Amino acid sequence: MNEVIDGLPDESDKSAALPDPLVQREGPEASVLIRGAELLDPVSGIEGPHDLLVESGTISRIADPGVIEAGEGTEVIEAEGLHVFPAFFDPHVHFRTPGQEYKEDLETGTRSAAAGGFAGVIAMANTVPPVSAPEQIEALRDRAARVASVPVGFTATVTRDMKGTELTDMAELRQAGAVAFTDDGLPIASSRILRRALQYQAMTGGRIALHEEDPGLSGKGVMNEGVVSSELGLRGVPSISESTMIGRDAAIAGYEGGAIQIQHLSAVESIEQVRQAKANGVDITCEVTPHHLCLTDEAVRDLDASKHKMNPPLRTEADRQALIDALVDGTIDCIATDHAPHAVHEKEVPFEAANMGVTGLETAFASVYTSLVLPGRISLELLVEKLGCGGGPFGIEPFTLTEGSRANLCLIDLEAEWVVGEDGYESRSLNSWCAGETLHGRVLVTLADGQVAYRLRSFSLGVA
Amino acid sequence: MKHLLGIEDLDPVGIDALLDRAESFAEVSKRDIKKVPALRGRTVVTLFYEASTRTSSSFELAAKRLSADVVSVKASGSSVEKGESLKDTVETLSAYDPAAIVIRHPQAGAAQMLTDWVDAAVVNAGDGMHQHPSQALLDLFALRQRIGSVEGKKIWIVGDVLHSRVARSNIQAFSMMGAEVTIAGPPTLIPRGIEATGCKVHYSLDGIEEADVVYLLRMQRERMEESFVPSIREYARLFQVNARRLNPRQLVMHPGPVNRGIEIGGDVIDSDRSLISDQVASGLAVRMAILFELLARGGDSREMDQAPVPIGEPA
Numbered sequence: 001m002n003e004v005i006d007g008l009p010d011e012s013d014k015s016a017a018l019p020d021p022l023v024q025r026e027g028p029e030a031s032v033l034i035r036g037a038e039l040l041d042p043v044s045g046i047e048g049p050h051d052l053l054v055e056s057g058t059i060s061r062i063a064d065p066g067v068i069e070a071g072e073g074t075e076v077i078e079a080e081g082l083h084v085f086p087a088f089f090d091p092h093v094h095f096r097t098p099g100q101e102y103k104e105d106l107e108t109g110t111r112s113a114a115a116g117g118f119a120g121v122i123a124m125a126n127t128v129p130p131v132s133a134p135e136q137i138e139a140l141r142d143r144a145a146r147v148a149s150v151p152v153g154f155t156a157t158v159t160r161d162m163k164g165t166e167l168t169d170m171a172e173l174r175q176a177g178a179v180a181f182t183d184d185g186l187p188i189a190s191s192r193i194l195r196r197a198l199q200y201q202a203m204t205g206g207r208i209a210l211h212e213e214d215p216g217l218s219g220k221g222v223m224n225e226g227v228v229s230s231e232l233g234l235r236g237v238p239s240i241s242e243s244t245m246i247g248r249d250a251a252i253a254g255y256e257g258g259a260i261q262i263q264h265l266s267a268v269e270s271i272e273q274v275r276q277a278k279a280n281g282v283d284i285t286c287e288v289t290p291h292h293l294c295l296t297d298e299a300v301r302d303l304d305a306s307k308h309k310m311n312p313p314l315r316t317e318a319d320r321q322a323l324i325d326a327l328v329d330g331t332i333d334c335i336a337t338d339h340a341p342h343a344v345h346e347k348e349v350p351f352e353a354a355n356m357g358v359t360g361l362e363t364a365f366a367s368v369y370t371s372l373v374l375p376g377r378i379s380l381e382l383l384v385e386k387l388g389c390g391g392g393p394f395g396i397e398p399f400t401l402t403e404g405s406r407a408n409l410c411l412i413d414l415e416a417e418w419v420v421g422e423d424g425y426e427s428r429s430l431n432s433w434c435a436g437e438t439l440h441g442r443v444l445v446t447l448a449d450g451q452v453a454y455r456l457r458s459f460s461l462g463v464a
Numbered sequence: 465m466k467h468l469l470g471i472e473d474l475d476p477v478g479i480d481a482l483l484d485r486a487e488s489f490a491e492v493s494k495r496d497i498k499k500v501p502a503l504r505g506r507t508v509v510t511l512f513y514e515a516s517t518r519t520s521s522s523f524e525l526a527a528k529r530l531s532a533d534v535v536s537v538k539a540s541g542s543s544v545e546k547g548e549s550l551k552d553t554v555e556t557l558s559a560y561d562p563a564a565i566v567i568r569h570p571q572a573g574a575a576q577m578l579t580d581w582v583d584a585a586v587v588n589a590g591d592g593m594h595q596h597p598s599q600a601l602l603d604l605f606a607l608r609q610r611i612g613s614v615e616g617k618k619i620w621i622v623g624d625v626l627h628s629r630v631a632r633s634n635i636q637a638f639s640m641m642g643a644e645v646t647i648a649g650p651p652t653l654i655p656r657g658i659e660a661t662g663c664k665v666h667y668s669l670d671g672i673e674e675a676d677v678v679y680l681l682r683m684q685r686e687r688m689e690e691s692f693v694p695s696i697r698e699y700a701r702l703f704q705v706n707a708r709r710l711n712p713r714q715l716v717m718h719p720g721p722v723n724r725g726i727e728i729g730g731d732v733i734d735s736d737r738s739l740i741s742d743q744v745a746s747g748l749a750v751r752m753a754i755l756f757e758l759l760a761r762g763g764d765s766r767e768m769d770q771a772p773v774p775i776g777e778p779a
Contacts, residue, residue, distance in 0.1 A: 169695055
């Protein structure tokens with residue numbers, strides 16, 4: 001006997017527009033004059049020293065240095081020698097709400113994002129329980145509207161409770177506000193289910209973000225399979241466990257005309273798959289993490305799981321160099337942190353027993369700036385661009401420094417040297433892959449959708 | 465026409481003639497004595513490998529009203545259950561020298577295969593997800609009774625087109641008779657490339673107000689278990705056609721059996737705009753016409769020397 005479903009609201013007519021993709025708490029709109037800072041905006045092309053005035057949360061004027069006078073009640077930042085960039089956007093963070101708030105929650109997670117210069121993030125759905133029902137999206141958005149210091153978009157899982165067997169109510173989830181779909185943390189092992197999801201996507205929209213890993217190949221691996229894993233006696237995850245799944249999924253997406261985002265690319269073979277798929281016209285985008293751009297599996301020799309155990313694992317120097325090249329040539333669309341907080345007790349265990357994942361929001365800019373920009377491997381402009389454009393695959397335009405735009409910007413001191421973790425973290429968790437490292441470049445202030453989302457404690461503002 | 469395997473066996477003139485014939489049989493069914501002697505002394509076998517109520521009963525009754533002897537075989541409770549092959553079963557039944565075999569089978573092409581094995585006229589009463597021509601013809605008949613020709617009419621077929629033999633026959637039949645056909649459903653249930661057959665494809669009910677006729681397909685629970693849709697509930701929210709989605713001028717059809725409250729709202733089933741009971745009523749007359757066209761009007765070469773029996777004479 002079938003259940004009878006009468007009297008439900010009609011959802012087919014698209015007259016009811018989708019909700020705004022991002023949600024932030026209400027707060028006072030900033031009025032700030034930033035004097036003489038070096039502006040660098042890859043979107044508008046503006047660069048060089050300028051005065052920048054924010055009034056009621058909107059960039060109202062950009063002018064030559066020393067031209068703009070502060071009005072009554074406007075905060076003034078003397079920013080000569082400092083840099084202002086459009087704020088960053090991270091399409092891949094784990095904020096652990098609901099269910100694992102001991103690791104992170106929407107409040108600490110968004111503070112951590114703001115401290116890294118981010119004015120927008122997309123939260124993954126592998127919470128406890130996973131985000132598989134429209135009511136959960138609504139509850140998360142309500143919560144974010146009360147506590148999120150930067151705008152957050154929420155994803156829903158592709159399969160119900162990430163079990164890989166049934167699709168979620170993707171249409172209803174979209175209408176509740178899901179910006180995308182992902183079973184991140186797990187691959188979608190069944191090609192049939194992925195195919196159905198990509199077919200269904202033609203109706204619902206919402207890019208499907210994929211954690212690519214063939215479980216038959218990755219098995220119980222805990223680090224990259226290679227010389228280091230052989231020496232350490234740790235089970236390896238071969239690079240092909242990622243690239244073969246990308247090949248499969250790109251083929252399915254191409255066949256169905258679906259849109260996919262490949263998450264946290266780690267291996268040279270994977271880059272080849274993405275490059276080929278793009279050449280074939282597949283709607284495929286991809287991201288790379290700062291840690292895969294800066295570290296190799298050599299780092300695992302310290303067996304410090306808190307800093308160096310994550311999935312996908314750190315790969316070889318050849319992989320790392322190929323990732324950087326792919327970032328430069330545009331094969332890789334954006335940088336995403338895969339910010340994955342874990343409690344100390346989940347990391348202070350033998351390497352093989354530890355949870356996978358590292359935090360990355362607060363160090364994203366400084367780590368790549370220190371490792372790749374200062375040595376001249378990539379340009380500052382490329383870094384700012386790739387940290388800023390992560391919303392693009394999900395229909396969210398990058399922020400820009402133009403008159404009339406909402407103020408989404410970060411003020412950064414490129415000269416500042418700091419030791420990561422020395423002053424603590426905004427994140428609730430300590431498992432930064434940069435913990436204890438000395439980095440260059442520090443975020444002083446972040447404005448997110450017109451609000452002051454972050455200011456470094458030691459950095460104070462004058463008031464006119 | 466020797467067999468009726470699919471709509472492609474017909475052309476618009478043939479369909480119109482067949483519907484004319486059905487109209488006269490509909491008249492017969494209103495008389496006190498509802499039988500005509502057209503197929504007296506001939507045998508019609510119905511062979512159903514799938515559960516069926518309206519198709520099997522109306523073919524059986526149609527043959528009886530034409531005065532044929534009828535043998536009805538169902539897969540359950542017959543030698544089919546004991547593992548007999550389709551060919552062996554059909555050859556066994558051929559011993560009765562049937563004039564026609566009406567077959568329903570869960571696999572596409574079964575009716576077609578029979579034509580190589582038997583001399584009888586073969587009527588496809590549904591083969592897999594392929595064709596169900598008598599359904600399409602009775603749908604045209606029900607529409608003709610209500611609105612006349614479908615030429616230039618906009619007909620939306622909504623739901624699980626992928627698994628529907630009714631949809632495949634009706635897309636062809638409606639298009640052949642000059643209607644503009646649109647199919648609508650979730651992309652997972654729309655056959656790949658179907659638009660090449662000339663119909664439009666929609667992934668929502670947006671624009672359904674243009675339809676003169678909305679033809680709904682049965683949504684089976686198995687489709688959820690097979691992951692074609694996330695849930696029957698979401699399907700109903702997106703694609704259920706109910707009174708709120710329609711204006712009073714729009715007609716609604718459904719081949720049955722309906723899932724009240726899933727693909728179709730109860731308010732629509734019970735309303736004047738529903739043609740569902742007209743469809744059922746049309747089944748008998750149209751199936752009489754099909755058997756008559758195949759067997760009495762000279763489709764069967766063995767009967768060519770016999771003059772067609774006038775319909776009007778009671779048996």
